[in-house]
Amino acid sequence: MKVLGISAGRHNGNSDIAVKEALLAAQAKGAECIFINLFDYNILPCTGCESCTMMMGDVAMGKRDDYPGCVLKAKDDMEKIMDVFQSCNGLIVGCPTYDLAPSSMYLRFAQRFLAYELAFRLKIGAVKVNPHMVAGLIAVGGSCHDWQGLSLEVLSASMFTTSVHVIDQYMVTRVGQPGNIVTHPEHLERVHKLGENVVEAIQTPVEERKWLGDPDMGLCPNCHGGLVFKGEPHWDGIEFPYECAVCGAGLKLTADGKFEIVENGLCRDRNVDEARGYHLDEIVATRMDYYRMRDTDPSVKEKLAYYREVKFPAI
Template sequence: MKILGVSLGTKNGNNDTMCRVALEAAKNAGAEIEFIHLFDWDIKYCSGCVACSRALVMGKGMVCTQKDDYKAFYEKMVEADGVLFVDPIFESGASGLFHAITDRMGPGHDAGMMLGANFQMLEKTGKGLDPKYFRQKPVSFVGIGGSDWAVRVETDHAMLAMSPAWKVVDNEFFSWCKDVIMQDDKIERMQQIGRNLVEAAKEVMEDNAKMQIPVAENNKSYWKGKEGACPHCQGNNFYIYPGTTKCVCELCGLEGTLEIVDGAFKFKFNPEDEHKAHDIISGKKLHGDDIFENEGRLMNLGTNEEFKRRKAYYTAVCEPTPSPSK
């Protein structure tokens, strides 16, 4: 078993150190470990070119126009049996680098989209995507901040697991932690997170062996953290529609209501809607079907004369200001 730890902070800073704390615990629990300081890798921003989603829609497989280290990094995650991210909190949420890898994970590695592409490829060539891309995987997240501005980071982090439908084990954040290495309770928590990831990886590996990849639906929870406000994904962030009790979990996308039960907020949703959740294969497939339909429609716009006229008109409105460094 291999556990991959990824730090997105300063070289040998708090994030590197705490990631290694968890990795040491994972190693002591019997796992092989690997550590990546992601700033050492060339990770570019997603350009929004939609080549990845269109390639999947057309049954061409996994494609990205950016030429950097992301593909190699993605393969590292795929080959690992469990992944841990430790990320600095700059302004309440995840770091810019973390958002960049989440964007790159996006449509091109979305389980629902890949499932649709897999069946198209099988029909066209008799060979689909490598089954390894559909295997379930446990992943944990830790955010470390220097103040109390931290409550957005849980949702930001768990969004990375949403595209591939990986299973979140722990999703933790530490506030006021410039001196985290000296806080024994945080050290102990990181050690537990490392052990939890090994335990979950063993369980997931056993469950993967019983499933029919890639079409198997696994709604099982491997969550080992504190109970969250959303009973489905353990998320704590909601969009509340003004003037109503209606809300949407910002993580799994389930719609419901916030009600006060025994003096505390309780998020309730219709159990019949749970199959629509964004973090499970049935919900991913619904989303993927919608994207397939949308991308197919948009690809035909290139020959639409009105589309070309509007594009040319607005392109001529102004030129972008050139970069002073180029």
């Protein structure tokens, strides 16, 4: 039983302390624990080259034999971190809230996950066994929920790509200065519990795992996220009255002011590998549409050439 703690905060700051407290709880329950602070590593931003998904697609179509991984893997520390990440059963993430959302240090790290897309790599045989990882997520901010409104939701959304099942989330509020969290025993107690919950989930058979956080948290009955928007048609025409912005569950508002999952509302649940696989179909369809127009409609190439030549002074 191995648990990786990841902090995206200042050294010895509130995220470090929150993650360490949760790891102490996991360790006391028998887990082998590892702790990293992302500031100690060189993590390059995803360049958006899409080589990873293209190459995985080529393996799936039999056009190449193996998937060599992210094109940046020899240039920074991401591969080294992901080797350990993928050998763990549990994850505890602590991340400062900057401008209502997770800090750029964390996002830079998490947006490299596409090259490690678990469902795709299982499909092409690049990974043999699904480790069925679970996670507890901790957002850390100087304010209350009103100034951290996107933090846990974006942290949670970063877990789909590697198929990590989020079983608990907690928002540490009103801690500004590094170390401020130690004056809040209620926060330390709760993140301790989160560490215990991660171990409990690891020890539960995969199909029986469930949400162990606050049962009343959030608006979405599926992922407990707090962001719901009015539904709009998807690329294939499907539409729900309301949607969870995090997991994609289709929802309706009940007479008592709560959200309920509609019939077939989990067909877009991003936690489910098949639903994400269908999203890959959407990506491929969009790409093919564009290629077709670019290759058959001469005005597309003319417009591309036009915009290439438009120049403005830079900095």
